[in-house]
Amino acid sequence: MLPHATPGKPRKPTPFAIFALLVALFAGAVVGVSSGEGVFAQGARAEAALELRRETLFVISASGRHRFEVEIAETPQARARGLMYREALALDAGMLFDFQEEREVAFWMKNTLIPLDMIFIEASGRVAHIARETEPLSEELVPSRAVVRFVLEVPGGTAAQLGIVPGDVVQSDLIGSAGQPG
Missing domain, CATH: 1.20.5 (Single alpha-helices involved in coiled-coils or other helix-helix interfaces)
Known part of the structure; x- marks a missing residue:
């Protein structure tokens, strides 16, 4: 007592x-x-805890129009979590990070188990830079090397396989409305 x-x-x-x-x-x-x-931080529980909005996105390159079904990371929590702890990602899937303003950004691969291509995108939808085949679990920063509003993460090797290069255009409802008044 x-x-x-x-x-x-x-x-x-x-x-x-x-x-x-x-x-x-x-x-x-x-x-x-x-x-x-x-x-x-806990695998399957994390997926249920962080349900993200989804949309269809297209990357227009010299080799054609490539469709992806993406999750939208538009909150600080969703952006911090990203694709961490995922053991696989479908070839036509990805995550679109929206920073809601244009700025230089940097990513890392901490707790990310699969290689990714990071496609850095201006508010207009133009691809500014691509970091290819980023190393799983690395804490090394991967910079945008340009002022961007969006980052699209797709399975590693996808950009090379589809011929996606800087200057290509990304289209989606979210990216199309980025330049519109709220």
Whole structure:
């Protein structure tokens, strides 16, 4: 029994105890989100915890019009999670990251189990740069090398196989509306 406790009568928490608990909970949530881990770090549970909007996207290259079904990562939590912990990705699948403004960005492959091509895209839909066959689990930064609004991640080798190069155009409902007033 605690000193000064009345037997059989629960103690009310002090305002300081409530404040300290809230600070600890908030700090834990921030660390989990900023590290890309926390509630999103456990395989199948993470997939259920982070349901993303999907859309069809096309990349127009010299070799044709290539269709992808993509998940949209448009929140900080979704962008931090990305394609981490995925063991496979269909050849016509990917993830489109929307930063909602144009800026230089950098990605890494921490906790990403499969090689990816990262296609860096301007707000207009023009491909600015491609990082090909990025190394799984690497913590080395992969820079956009240009000011971009979007990044499309697809299975490693896809860009080379389909002949996708800088200057090609990416089309989707989201990218088409990027330059439109909200």
